[in-house]
Amino acid sequence: MSETIKVDIWSDVQCPWCYIGKRKFEAGVAASGTEVEVEYHSFELAPDTPVDFAGSPVDYLSERKGIPVPQVLEMLERVTGIAESVGLHYDYDSVHQTNTIKAHELLHYAKAHGLQLEMKESLLKAYFVDGGHVGRIDDLADLAETVGLDRADVVRALTENDYLAAVKADVAQAVEYGIQGVPFFVIDGKYGISGAQDPDTFAQALRQVQGEKAAAAAGTAPSTEETHA
């Protein structure tokens, strides 16, 4: 029986490559034949964004980041096309650019209640596909309820900042690891993979770690020589 491999993923809810990377990672896991335990960690791409930002992602990237509008449109068109190739139907016309700190707190709340993976998928889908708002506590609580969390307790926890420290600890850990962009995958606490890599890259890394774990369990170093029958 193979040993479960821990994968820590730094990601933001409003990162288009993170949703794409999630799909590619999931495909890589399936192809690898390994068992993984995934834990999502917080990374804030735009912590200065107001919750009720009056504008679209195009407005945000052009006005706040100074990227010319034609370039922003080209970037979004490209990422939307790549999302489509992995089965994700991004709808940037309905995206609500917002601050994601409360969404990250909710992900920590969901982790504490054993539903982090469900919550992560739900938040990404709400933001990129369904035109949901992932910055306001009431909207987040509605979403939390759909994955089986207690709506009233979510409102309480987010209002009282129960998991703010956990979010900040994740951000600090990202700095410590030298993570400058997301998605960022840390496999077995020691190997890093940055970006929405192809499934093969994830599968290869997972097989490598599985081999190392098997060798360690057997008390031997992993063989680098091929065996010929």
Add this chain to the structure above:
Amino acid sequence: MSETTPTGTVTDTVPAARPIIQLLEQDDTAGGCCGGGSCGI
């Protein structure tokens, strides 16, 4: 790590250094988000 002082024991709360993450072989052009910096989104 801790240190004993005249008023008691002071515990060093700085966490132990984490092992440096080793980047595996990967495509450096794969998409990622860095908050509107060099990678745009």
